Amino acid sequence: MSTPDNNWEDHWRETLADHKASPPSTMDWGGMEELLEAKVAPLSPIKAPISSLEGKTLKLPGLPWPVWAIAIALVLALGYWLGSHTALGVSQEMNTIPKKTSLADALTPPADTIFDTLFSVGANGELTEEIISIERAIVNRTTAQKSPEINTSLPAGKSPSPSTPVNLNREKLKAGSNDIAPSTTPAVLLSEAKAPTTSPEFFTGIRRPDTPSSAPGLSYDLSSKPTVRPNRGGYVRPLKTLSPPTDRELLEQRIKALSLSEKLVITPLRYKNGHFPAYRPRN
C-alpha cells in the first residue's frame, strides 16, 4: 500500500530499476581480465571425499566368530591394562604433591630451618655461638673458650695510645684448650673483617676501648670491663661518624633485625597492642 510516507521509496525503487551506470572503463575490464586469466578453467564442483563411497556400503571383513571374539578380548585386555597403568601413575603423582593445609603453613618455614649463626662474647669472655632460626633462636652450644689475648710489644704498665701504631704479634696468640686455630676463631675473624681500612696515622678520633684490633698492636682483655679507661679517667663516647661499629653493635643490630623478622604472624587489627580499638560509630 502506498502511503505518503513511502511515496519516495516507490520513486526510489523505480528510479533505480531504470538506472544504468556508465560503461566500464579500461581499468574495470583489466581487473576482470586478471580474474579470468587467474581462473581460466571453469571450477568444477568440489566433491566431498565421502562421495567416492556412494553406492557402496561399508562392510566389515567376513571373519569367523572365534577370530572376532579373540580380537575383542585382546582390545578389552589392552584397554584394562592401559587404564590401570594410567591410574597407578596418577596415584603416584598425587602422593608426591606436598600438602599445604593453610596459608599460615605455606608462609611459615619449618621449625628446624637454620636462619643464621651468631657469635657473641659474654662479659666474662665466653664465646657463645648461637644458631638463629626464624622460629626462635636456638642456643646450640656454648663453648667455654676464652678469646685469645692479644699482647702488644709495649711494656707493661704503659697505657697504649690510640695513635701509636704497633704491629700485632700474632705468634704470641694463645689458643685455648680447644683445637680451633687462633686465626680461625670467630672473634678473630670478625675483628679482622670489621677492622678499619684506614691507616692509624690518619685516624684522629677517639676510639672506643672495646673496639678490637682497630688499632693494631693494642691489647684488650675482653674479660675485663672495657667501658672505663683508667688513663683517661672516664669513658668518652666517640662521635658516631668517626667510629666504625663495634662487634657488639653489629651483633645487636643483627639480633634486632632477627627479632623483627620473627614478626611474620599477621594479627588482626583489632588485637593490636592486645586491645580492641575504640568503638567509633560510622556516620
Add this chain to the structure above:
Amino acid sequence: MAYPADKSAHHLLPACRRGDRRAQEAFYRLHFPRLLPICMRYLRNREEAVGVLNHAMLRIFQSLDDYREEQKLEAWLATIVRRTTLNFIRDEGRARRRFQPENYDPPASVANAAPGQLNAEDILKLLQALPDYLRVVFSLAVIDGLPHQEIATELEITVAASRWRLAKARELLRGHYQSINRINESLL
C-alpha cells in the same frame, strides 16, 4: 573480430562458454551498466562495487552451462550479482567490521533535493552515506522488496534487528530530506 556492442547477449553465450575472451569482454561491457547499480546500492563506493561485480561476472562465466534459455537472462544475472554481493557483505560481517554501528555522515549536497524527484545518482549517494548495517537492510527491504524474514536469513541477523535497522535507515534518510528542504527553502 570485434563483437558489435548491440549484439544480443544470447548470441554471445556460446562464445563465452567456449572461453572466447573477446566475447567475454563484449558480454561484460554489455551488462556492466545494468549490474553495477545492484552492487552500488549495497556497498560503500564504486571501487568496491566494481571489485565485487568482477567476482560476480567470473561466477557468471563459470556457470553459463547452467543457464537455461527459457530463463530471463537479466534476472538470472541480477540474482547472481546480488547473491555475490551479499556473500561479500556477510563475509565481512563475520569479521565484525561492516556491521559495527557508525555515525551517519550524509553527503554535503545533492543535485535536486525534492524528496520525490531525486535522480539515481543522488539516491545512490544518499544510500552510500548510510552506515553499512543500515544500507544493506534498506536496499533489501525497499529496493529489492524482500521480506524481513528473508533479510534476516541472508544477513544472519534476527527479524527484529532487520525491522529496527530499516526503521533507523528511514529515520536517517527522512531527517536528511527535511534538512535539505530547509536549506533549499532558505535559498529560494
